[in-house]
Amino acid sequence: MQKIRTVRGTKDLYGVEILSHNNVLDKFCKLCKFYNYNQICTPILEHSEVFTKSLGISSDIVSKEMYNFIDQGNESLVLRPEGTAALARAIVANSLHQENNKFFYFGPMFRRERPQSGRLRQFHQVGVEYVGKTNYLYDLEVIILAEKFLGEIGIRDKLVLEINTLGNEQSRSSYNKALKEFLINNSTKLSEASKKRLQKNPLRVLDSKESEDQEIIIKSPDIKNYLDPESKNFFESLIKGLDKLKIKYKLNRFLVRGLDYYNHTAFEYKTSEIKSQNTVLAGGRYDGLIKSFGGDDLGGVGWAAGVERLVLNLLNLKNKEDRMVCIFSTNENLDIEILKILNDIKIKKKIQISFLITGNLKKKLSKANKIGAYGCLIFGEDEWKKNQIIWKEFKTGNQKLIALNEIENFLNKDL
């Protein structure tokens, strides 16, 4: 029979991979709680408009990557492609900002792209959002959390923080206008791809990798000359703050974010490796997004990181697994006695116990050794008669007898 595979771009998570995922999630959650962020879990299914309205119709995510479908009730639904818009929706729907304004979340996201290294159709993100008045201090606080998080999982040193500003709405649109004009004047020298980008979203031309585009991009107008006083002040304060906090960063005026809702701050943590999917964590400010969902005129800033991409950079950061011991008998008649022990036992310590039933004594010992047991509890007939059990430690090969009623103590204390 032909095996049924997972859907393209999705995968079963197990073994060391899920240990790494859990390791990342665990550290992320602990940090978020420490900084008083509140967990929120929004549905994977959303109404299509949550994303079509906010991300921008021209964005690739909306125009070709969303899993959307009409359900049996004739509603247009999507598997969420990202977290921020869904969170903004949730904040408005539940009036959440009144009680609390810092959130963290994690879970699967879906985008129908061609899979490759660091890119899946179902992938997992962790993210935070800070909702409130427009204030650069919030941006800093959110970046601090990113710094701590990446440091905690041990990859901060492999990454570079790149940062840029898009200015507020007015600045952004006046810059957009100037940029477009400049690019149109130079359009003959642009690559075919960039000519298309120019029509859809001129900003996107700035992060083109085509060599022919590079020459022109370098001469393009600088956003900094188009910032109004408010935008300029905001960005300068933010940069001063980063200096004060001794957070290393690199200004990159060509850094733009793909989604329409961003303004002011945009930042990305990238690996220095040449790998293509090198953005591991990215975020920015999205003033106006909440209002667009019918909420108050509140700003917001946040970031999201791809768990798979983080894990790719973790490399051999092995989780220390709990100590495992095997328990088995020399005689199958005694197996039920072992189950009785397992049923009665109360374990407080982080250990694992594995009950083996097949094979003779030799096979069971061999099996225990193969699956990486620290030692074995062996129940033989002679010992059974004396209410004892053998403890054998593999590393030393030493054995000793333990009274049956002492097993619990032994496992909890002596191991």
Place this chain on the structure above:
RNA sequence: GUGACUGUAGCUCAGUUGGUUAGAGCGCUGGUUUGUGGUACCGGAGGCCGGGGGUUCAAAUCCCCUCAGUCACCCCA
């Protein structure tokens, strides 16, 4: 969506210019007389050669289609 490379046992891979019953290592499993593992020896199971079509007396091998994986582009976390 575009392009390149790759699909043979649970895993890593051999398989000659098309030619008997498709191989190895690891893993799994049984044994090497009684109750002691890691290292030895002997057996066993396990393959629609990714799927479909075509060429041929004959296809894992050649051709076409398709699906999937890997990597890159587009784009993004």
